[in-house]
Amino acid sequence: MEHSFLAxxxxxxxxxxxxxxxxxxxxxxxxxxxxxxxxxVDQIIDGVDFLSDQHSLADVGYxxxxxxxxxxxxxxxxxxxxxxxxxxxxxxxxxIAGEVYEGILEAAAEFHLSIAGGDISxxxxxxxxxxxxxxxxxxxxxxxxxxxxxxxxxxxxxxxGGSIRGxxxxxxxxxxxxxxxxxxxxxxxxxxxxxxxxxxxxxxxxASGLGAELDTEKIPIHEDARTLAKSSGRTxxxxxxxxxxxxxxxxxxxxxxxxxxxxxxxxxxxTQIGNIVGRTGLxxxxxxxxxxxxxxxxIHGS
Amino acid sequence: MEHSFLAxxxxxxxxxxxxxxxxxxxxxxxxxxxxxxxxxVDQIIDGVDFLSDQHSLADVGYxxxxxxxxxxxxxxxxxxxxxxxxxxxxxxxxxIAGEVYEGILEAAAEFHLSIAGGDISxxxxxxxxxxxxxxxxxxxxxxxxxxxxxxxxxxxxxxxGGSIRGxxxxxxxxxxxxxxxxxxxxxxxxxxxxxxxxxxxxxxxxASGLGAELDTEKIPIHEDARTLAKSSGRTxxxxxxxxxxxxxxxxxxxxxxxxxxxxxxxxxxxTQIGNIVGRTGLxxxxxxxxxxxxxxxxIHGS
Numbered sequence: 132m133e134h135s136f137l138a139x140x141x142x143x144x145x146x147x148x149x150x151x152x153x154x155x156x157x158x159x160x161x162x163x164x165x166x167x168x169x170x171x172v173d174q175i176i177d178g179v180d181f182l183s184d185q186h187s188l189a190d191v192g193y194x195x196x197x198x199x200x201x202x203x204x205x206x207x208x209x210x211x212x213x214x215x216x217x218x219x220x221x222x223x224x225x226x227i228a229g230e231v232y233e234g235i236l237e238a239a240a241e242f243h244l245s246i247a248g249g250d251i252s253x254x255x256x257x258x259x260x261x262x263x264x265x266x267x268x269x270x271x272x273x274x275x276x277x278x279x280x281x282x283x284x285x286x287x288x289x290x291x292g293g294s295i296r297g298x299x300x301x302x303x304x305x306x307x308x309x310x311x312x313x314x315x316x317x318x319x320x321x322x323x324x325x326x327x328x329x330x331x332x333x334x335x336x337x338a339s340g341l342g343a344e345l346d347t348e349k350i351p352i353h354e355d356a357r358t359l360a361k362s363s364g365r366t367x368x369x370x371x372x373x374x375x376x377x378x379x380x381x382x383x384x385x386x387x388x389x390x391x392x393x394x395x396x397x398x399x400x401x402t403q404i405g406n407i408v409g410r411t412g413l414x415x416x417x418x419x420x421x422x423x424x425x426x427x428x429x430i431h432g433s
Numbered sequence: 434m435e436h437s438f439l440a441x442x443x444x445x446x447x448x449x450x451x452x453x454x455x456x457x458x459x460x461x462x463x464x465x466x467x468x469x470x471x472x473x474v475d476q477i478i479d480g481v482d483f484l485s486d487q488h489s490l491a492d493v494g495y496x497x498x499x500x501x502x503x504x505x506x507x508x509x510x511x512x513x514x515x516x517x518x519x520x521x522x523x524x525x526x527x528x529i530a531g532e533v534y535e536g537i538l539e540a541a542a543e544f545h546l547s548i549a550g551g552d553i554s555x556x557x558x559x560x561x562x563x564x565x566x567x568x569x570x571x572x573x574x575x576x577x578x579x580x581x582x583x584x585x586x587x588x589x590x591x592x593x594g595g596s597i598r599g600x601x602x603x604x605x606x607x608x609x610x611x612x613x614x615x616x617x618x619x620x621x622x623x624x625x626x627x628x629x630x631x632x633x634x635x636x637x638x639x640a641s642g643l644g645a646e647l648d649t650e651k652i653p654i655h656e657d658a659r660t661l662a663k664s665s666g667r668t669x670x671x672x673x674x675x676x677x678x679x680x681x682x683x684x685x686x687x688x689x690x691x692x693x694x695x696x697x698x699x700x701x702x703x704t705q706i707g708n709i710v711g712r713t714g715l716x717x718x719x720x721x722x723x724x725x726x727x728x729x730x731x732i733h734g735s
Contacts, residue, residue: 256558
């Protein structure tokens with residue numbers, strides 16, 4: 132439901148006061164005299180995004196902040212503060228709030244965030260945590276999804292696939308990488324991998340009006356994907372291609388800038404997996420011929 | 434639960450990066466070079482804060498924004514943008530989202546807000562809407578709860594009581610009043626009446642470490658309170674004293690400044706209902722003697 136509804140909303144919002152970048156990127160950009168403000172919100176709900184009978188509530192609290200930090204990294208922004216809305220089941224609400232906040236406070240301390248506000252309700256429903264993250268970026272320096280250029284190198288941070296084995300609860304937001312990239316190169320576009328490498332790359336390409344030619348063998352497959360493949364009936368590559376919640380970054384920049392990063396410590400491994408091309412869609416070159424690849428991943432509300 | 438948990442949180446947050454004003458006021462104040470940013474979040478849930486089988490979802494959407502605008506007015510801030518989290522029951526989720534957004538967009542258009550972002554989930558639970566509102570205020574010009582001074586006049590906007598007859602769904606955030614006050618006088622403290630005049634005044638007094646001596650006969654009683662009293666078994670005054678969701682402002686300023694406002698159009702009626710005194714608590718002077726008044730109202734989670 133979400134994507135068609137977002138398209139409707141985007142249309143309806145055209146008449147309102149404008150933010151520089153609004154609905155449809157990883158975060159919004161708001162103008163201020165001193166720079167640009169970055170704002171994003173993400174919610175996780177018991178039974179939809181986690182299972183409270185399987186996951187520690189501190190992990191869940193940590194994740195509710197970390198997924199927003201990943202969006203902030205994907206915008207090239209510096210996080211500053213969070214506002215937290217907790218919806219708590221009536222039973223054991225104080226214990227639950229306390230455990231969730233253990234993880235929220237751990238993430239806040241780790242990433243030097245202030246807690247700027249919050250709201251807490253108890254109700255007849257499952258635990259739901261909505262976090263709004265505010266941050267900043269220098270004027271014109273935000274990484275958007277829409278800026279990729281033909282010929283750009285496509286890079287991915289870390290390794291992908293199989294995050295469901297546990298990494299998805301404690302994602303490492305690539306904030307340090309984003310800051311180092313800000314200082315070293317011109318990033319033309321970026322997105323974080325929340326719904327699967329291929330699906331999020333397809334979104335970046337669509338936002339930029341271009342396509343991608345991939346060297347699929349270069350895609351860094353996480354050890355978790357290999358472990359999972361032993362019992363899942365799918366290949367490690369399939370997991371890397373379509374598993375969600377990696378929270379790694381997909382980044383594009385000129386090939387020259389990508390080459391300049393070789394052997395530099397950027398705070399996270401970076402692997403080039405292909406180049407941006409004029410032909411829309413995702414492609415693989417096999418024995419000189421282009422083969423179309425199908426993006427797969429987790430589509431919200433489907 | 435909320436208030437004791439907030440006290441715990443306030444303690445835990447002392448080690449984190451600091452916002453200028455954090456947990457415990459109507460909104461947070463964040464520093465920026467050009468001024469101060471104001472941020473607040475408020476959530477409403479079906480079955481707790483509204484009843485979807487009785488209230489129009491457009492009204493509910495409007496209210497989700499308006500209650501945050503009331504907090505912004507209570508801080509003396511200028512609202513700029515909102516981020517919206519919707520949790521939707523699985524059945525009819527698209528229709529519900531559309532109807533809720535009708536009201537959200539109406540409020541956004543009316544108050545010149547941009548929609549800076551959002552998140553939508555469907556789940557096994559009731560409709561819940563969480564809105565984060567971002568705005569700005571000039572350095573040092575925010576109205577806090579804690580600044581009331583002994584001798585200050587206490588003023589209330591509009592008239593109070595009986596909002597449950599319908600006004601609570603379409604509250605008029607006192608933004609214009611707040612802006613006019615910014616230009617005319619020095620507001621020493623302010624709070625919006627969400628949980629009842631007496632309870633919110635008691636909070637303001639507690640935050641300022643002072644008390645209030647009230648001329649209870651001056652409290653402007655809304656027509657809705659009189660109507661409600663005909664069948665509720667309570668007096669119009671009791672409704673005015675303790676009904677929640679008036680979303681009027683309680684404001685303090687020097688008596689001299691209060692006197693200077695007489696006959697000025699401030700964008701909303703303003704009535705002086707008493708003065709701030711050194712003795713903590715709420716008091717009424719009757720035949721020369723002080724009688725203690727008991728704050729009553731809606732306490733969340735009780």
